[in-house]
Amino acid sequence: MSEAxxxxxxxxxxTLTLNEPETRNALSPAIIDALVxxxxxxxxxxxxGCVILTGAGEGFSSGGNVKRMQDRNAAPAQKAPVDIRAYYTTGIQRIPLALHTLDAPIIAAVNGAAIGAGCDLASMCDIRIAARSAKFGESFARMGLVSGDGxxxxxxxxxxxSKAYEMTFTGDxxxxxxxxxxxxVSKVVDDENLLEEAHAMAQRIAAHPVHSIRMSKRLIRDxxxxxxxxxxxxxxxxxALVQTTHDHKEAVQAFAEKRKPKFEGR
Structure with missing residues (x-):
């Protein structure tokens, strides 16, 4: 698998770490392929039982790569609208479709900037925890664009x-x-404690029976x-499904016996 x-x-x-800090983890084709x-x-x-999504380096994700936008705009021949549409549907839009079908809960541990599609990426996660240095921006209007990634x-x-309109229209x-x-976000923590806090929450989630957690997520989502x-x-x-699992029966038995349950994911 790509190191992206x-x-x-x-x-x-x-823990999934966006690993292209030289572009502030702009959502490159390699990152898209790896996430999917x-x-x-x-x-x-x-x-x-739980997933953490974060970014390497000083930022979570800068969203689009502005350098690539400059190269595209400098090209003598512009792509046709139908080609640009396909660029999105076969590219970055694969991320929201994939994350929307992710069965396990996912926590965004937002370090530094989450801008444009990076802000959207954080909003695709179930829970968000921010470092004090975190900065969010639905900044597409600043670039004369709309959010093309959901x-x-x-x-x-x-x-x-109302707040979504405000963030989108002002680009603040x-x-x-x-x-x-x-x-x-659910909480803000000191930068040095971000991953520790995210892991602590993820471990509390993952300690529960996996079928119960995944089905609960699906119920809330759908x-x-x-x-x-x-x-x-x-x-x-x-x-009806979870009540027939081994882990449910183990939870009931452990409660009756006043002991810690031993879940097996079945």
Whole structure:
């Protein structure tokens, strides 16, 4: 697998580190390919209880590569609109589609700047923790662009419609503290404690039965798009599945015996 994204597993926690600090982890084709491949790998691996996504170097992700934009704009022949559309659908848009289907919970540990598509990438994660130095910006308007990677779908779910409009229309940068105030992140921690805090939370999540956690994530994700009766039916079907697992029976037995349960992912 490409070193564009580092994959490390400790117990039930996988850490994915965007690893192109020379571009401030701009979302290159190599990063896109690696993220999509790792999502498929994690979905097939029930030993993974939680995922952390972070960036190498001083920033989380700068989103688009401005140097590549300059090269593209300097080219004598511009691409046709249909080709630009295909560039997005076969490129960066594979990230939101992949992360939206990731079964395991994912925490964004946002170090430094998360700008443009980098801000959108953070909003695609289930939980976000920010370093005090973190900075968020839905900055596409500054470049005469729109969010081409699904930010218009993910960001309002994180901060609400009014704040998503404000961030998009103004292009203003948001500090880690402000991000916590508006609900974009769950908490802000000192820079040196960011990964420690993210790992502690991930370990608490991964300590629970994997089927219960993954089905709970799916219920929360999918219930927003269906009617209440359909959501209740989905919940009943999921409950019917988890109640037959070994880990559920072990949890009940351990509770009765006043001991710590030993979950096996089955």
């Amino acid at each position: 994204v580092k994959y490390e597993q400790e117990g039930g926690v996988v 491949a790792y999502v498929a790998k994690i979905n097939a691996d029930l030993s993974v 930010g218009a779908w993910f960001l309002p779910k994180a901060v609400g419609l 940068f948001v500090s880690g503290e402000e991000a916590a105030r508006i609900g974009l 219930s927003h798009h269906v009617s209440l009766p359909v959501a209740l039916d989905m919940a009943a079907a999921s409950q």
